[in-house]
Amino acid sequence: MTVYILRTLLKMVLTLFVIITLVFFATRLTGSPLETFLGEGLTAEDRALLIEYFGLNGSIWEQYLRYLRGVVEGNFGLSFLERRPVAEIVAERVWPSLQLLLASLALTLCVAIPLGVLAAIYRANWIGSAIMALAFVGYAVPNFVIAIFMVLILAFSWNLLPVVGNATWAHFIMPTLAMSGVLIAALTRFTRNAMLDVLGQDFMRTARAKGLPETVVILKHGLRNAGVTVLSVLGLQIAGMAAAGNVVVEAIFSWPGIGELLVSAAITRDYPVLQFGVISVAMAVVVVNALTDIAYAYADPRIRLARG
Amino acid sequence: MIDAPVLSVKHLSVAFGRHVAVRDLSFDIHAGETLALVGESGSGKSATALSVLRLIEREGGRITEGAIRLGAQDPVDLAALSDREMQAFRGNRVSMIFQEPMTSLNPVMRIGEQLGEVLRRHQGLGTQAARVAARHALEQVRIPDPERRLRQYPHELSGGLRQRVMIAIALACRPDVLIADEPTTALDVTTQAEVLKLLKSLQAEIGMAVLFITHDMGVVAEVADRGVVLRHGRTEEVARVADLFAAPQSAYARDLMAATPKLGQSPLRPPVPQAEPVLRVSGLSKSFAQGGGILKPRTVTQAVRDVSFDILPGETLGLVGESGCGKSTLSRALMRLIEPDAGTVTLAGQEITGLDAAALRQARSNIQMVFQDPFASLNPRMTVRDLITEPAYLHSGIGPDARARLAGDLLEQVTLERDVADRYPHQFSGGQRQRLCIARALSVSPRVIVADEAVSALDVSTAARVTRLMQDIQDRLKIAFLFISHDIAVVERVSHRIAVMYRGEIVEIGPTDRVLRHPQHDYTRKLLAAVPNPVPRPMRAARRPEPVL
Numbered sequence: 003m004t005v006y007i008l009r010t011l012l013k014m015v016l017t018l019f020v021i022i023t024l025v026f027f028a029t030r031l032t033g034s035p036l037e038t039f040l041g042e043g044l045t046a047e048d049r050a051l052l053i054e055y056f057g058l059n060g061s062i063w064e065q066y067l068r069y070l071r072g073v074v075e076g077n078f079g080l081s082f083l084e085r086r087p088v089a090e091i092v093a094e095r096v097w098p099s100l101q102l103l104l105a106s107l108a109l110t111l112c113v114a115i116p117l118g119v120l121a122a123i124y125r126a127n128w129i130g131s132a133i134m135a136l137a138f139v140g141y142a143v144p145n146f147v148i149a150i151f152m153v154l155i156l157a158f159s160w161n162l163l164p165v166v167g168n169a170t171w172a173h174f175i176m177p178t179l180a181m182s183g184v185l186i187a188a189l190t191r192f193t194r195n196a197m198l199d200v201l202g203q204d205f206m207r208t209a210r211a212k213g214l215p216e217t218v219v220i221l222k223h224g225l226r227n228a229g230v231t232v233l234s235v236l237g238l239q240i241a242g243m244a245a246a247g248n249v250v251v252e253a254i255f256s257w258p259g260i261g262e263l264l265v266s267a268a269i270t271r272d273y274p275v276l277q278f279g280v281i282s283v284a285m286a287v288v289v290v291n292a293l294t295d296i297a298y299a300y301a302d303p304r305i306r307l308a309r310g
Numbered sequence: 311m312i313d314a315p316v317l318s319v320k321h322l323s324v325a326f327g328r329h330v331a332v333r334d335l336s337f338d339i340h341a342g343e344t345l346a347l348v349g350e351s352g353s354g355k356s357a358t359a360l361s362v363l364r365l366i367e368r369e370g371g372r373i374t375e376g377a378i379r380l381g382a383q384d385p386v387d388l389a390a391l392s393d394r395e396m397q398a399f400r401g402n403r404v405s406m407i408f409q410e411p412m413t414s415l416n417p418v419m420r421i422g423e424q425l426g427e428v429l430r431r432h433q434g435l436g437t438q439a440a441r442v443a444a445r446h447a448l449e450q451v452r453i454p455d456p457e458r459r460l461r462q463y464p465h466e467l468s469g470g471l472r473q474r475v476m477i478a479i480a481l482a483c484r485p486d487v488l489i490a491d492e493p494t495t496a497l498d499v500t501t502q503a504e505v506l507k508l509l510k511s512l513q514a515e516i517g518m519a520v521l522f523i524t525h526d527m528g529v530v531a532e533v534a535d536r537g538v539v540l541r542h543g544r545t546e547e548v549a550r551v552a553d554l555f556a557a558p559q560s561a562y563a564r565d566l567m568a569a570t571p572k573l574g575q576s577p578l579r580p581p582v583p584q585a586e587p588v589l590r591v592s593g594l595s596k597s598f599a600q601g602g603g604i605l606k607p608r609t610v611t612q613a614v615r616d617v618s619f620d621i622l623p624g625e626t627l628g629l630v631g632e633s634g635c636g637k638s639t640l641s642r643a644l645m646r647l648i649e650p651d652a653g654t655v656t657l658a659g660q661e662i663t664g665l666d667a668a669a670l671r672q673a674r675s676n677i678q679m680v681f682q683d684p685f686a687s688l689n690p691r692m693t694v695r696d697l698i699t700e701p702a703y704l705h706s707g708i709g710p711d712a713r714a715r716l717a718g719d720l721l722e723q724v725t726l727e728r729d730v731a732d733r734y735p736h737q738f739s740g741g742q743r744q745r746l747c748i749a750r751a752l753s754v755s756p757r758v759i760v761a762d763e764a765v766s767a768l769d770v771s772t773a774a775r776v777t778r779l780m781q782d783i784q785d786r787l788k789i790a791f792l793f794i795s796h797d798i799a800v801v802e803r804v805s806h807r808i809a810v811m812y813r814g815e816i817v818e819i820g821p822t823d824r825v826l827r828h829p830q831h832d833y834t835r836k837l838l839a840a841v842p843n844p845v846p847r848p849m850r851a852a853r854r855p856e857p858v859l
Contacts, residue, residue, distance in 0.1 A: 203413065204408060204410055204413040204414045205413065205414055205415055205416040205417070207365060207368070207408070207414075208408065208414045208415065208416070208476070208479075209416070210365055210368065210400065211363055211365060211400055211401060211405065211406045211408075211480075212400065212401035212405075212427065212428045212431070212479065213396075213397045213398065213399065213400035213401035213402055213428070213431060213432060214397070214401075214427065214428075214431060215394075215397055216393075218427075222427075223416050223419070226416075226418050226419070227416065227417065227418055230418060301418070302417075302418060303417070303418060303463040303465070304417060304463070304465050
């Protein structure tokens, strides 16, 4: 197991290196970040001074090496706009994003797994069909559409919920619902399919032949097995949610999280912030994936033993 | 009433939709007695078993008529219970073991938990008491080191051990009736012998009645006191096993007996005339490596070790051995479907081990394979005409007219009608499909056919017809067969010579008669001793008076 964790960590470091490199060069594809940022009214001396100050002097390779050295030392540069370390700026945004992520995850699990199990058990009658129809609709509607309709109805027309920011628990309701919608739909469908596979297995018949009540058969023997497969997608879903889902939702609700920061950094062309923001999100994805892998290995004894 | 049966099934009928699977079936079983339910696939044996446990509804069937009375005193009609009421009986007073030990246990739960939950449920034991009882249950089924097994997961145990765990679960609450649905069919013959012996001794200890479901007459003779012969859901015969074997009354039972290969009772095939061997294998070896990543240790399994044999034209060499002994690896390595590590294979005078891809393709028309599963090895979207002439088309590029003619000829060879060429595989039964596979192999006029467990998935009467067909074709076309099987009685019936394989090596090879009557190697002797003999042990003492049925 230790070896397995070490290998996973090694893979993580490699992935991060690749991402840092990609992000660094991608942001520079549009030319020097400062060209669009500093404006016209600067003297040549001031300009050179600023270029040096932000570490933009030298060839792109020199900049890249300097940036890498900074990364190793934990120094990711200064924000063009706020003139303070980007790590500080991003760090302030982590907790609000994480809160929203955890709230959405909890809601998704609480709704999608029971719905998926029910849809599998009642696959032949209207309950199953109704759940699957809902899931289909939920999957087809993008989260920003859900968000905008909620804002229109719940906030503007009925004036029930606040829209902007994260001050109170009431602020959580709409962003959480908007972020969970697609996830609930996806996970419901997935849970149903995983559960259908399991329901037809021989060991389920064995469990019934033991005289166990149907609820025990389904929840203990069935869900435990389906859970192993569900877990593998769940990791990917959370990662996707961390990466993309919250950018849109946070922007709509002005949620002071990383997603909102990325959007405003892109608009103001604050490249150091954008760079570090993307790297942090990528890091979160990689970490979640690694954690999922490890959790998967713990959940399924066959994998655990095969990997030693 | 001491002589009352512990399980009494009266006029049971079971249907799946409109299809009637079991029709008016009646039988009794007394405590300590074993009743065999015998029949080929589709006879309704499993439907009966699942009906007694009332799990048939879960499989989409229903009991349309009849009573299933459990208990010698105050019998309860299981057919009339609700599902909730039934739960108290399942796993407690009636329990069941299934055919597939590999899939019948929950893969993500420890053995201890799977055993413990049945004890907690039916005997109201606490966690600690259930654990002690679970260990005791494992000891009872003679599983060594029970304390460690309780903490293990199913995939850490062999097939034989898993089936012992299933038996332990089924017998944990000392049931009145144990239903065993083909419990040894998926096991090797030596493991089967151990499991059957175990079941018998546990029956003597606990005194439960056993309803034993099997298609194997050899197993019936080993374990059962009485037998019910089923066919298409109808009862063909009910008799004591000794009578069933000595003088079967119904025509179907007689056919079934005749089709069952009995070790040592098949007429020997005369040796083929000496000739240049058509297939010569010498020093063939193949090993598989697992792991070998950056941080993983590499393990090497020697699947086939230094194997040598010849086959003459028109000769059948039977290759017997248990699962995992390397039979299938050998058959694939000698066709170079997988690349052997060492050794040579000479086919029709040409050494194929050194050939390049194009030459090998040519040479392969001389050697063809027939596989075990006739359902999986035929592409369901191709017509029979295309399927059986495909190898000929690939090897010589014959045109559509020639393909149609060839298809007709091949179908005649395997005793099917010429005009079935337009049909699709799903329209054929298992035996007919295996004939199609043989026709496909014949399409390139091979000199050698490798039949890998080719009749293992078929019912005995179908298997008998298919092996007879193979012999007819062999006598006419002088094709050599490598007949691979775990079933020694079938091998005896078809083979001129037999090779016994054990742990990747051929430990004994010789004429059928010599290998089976005068085995030289210990393993051969062990294998032969384990084969269930479809001749009942001389007159078991009848434990009960014959009930009126």
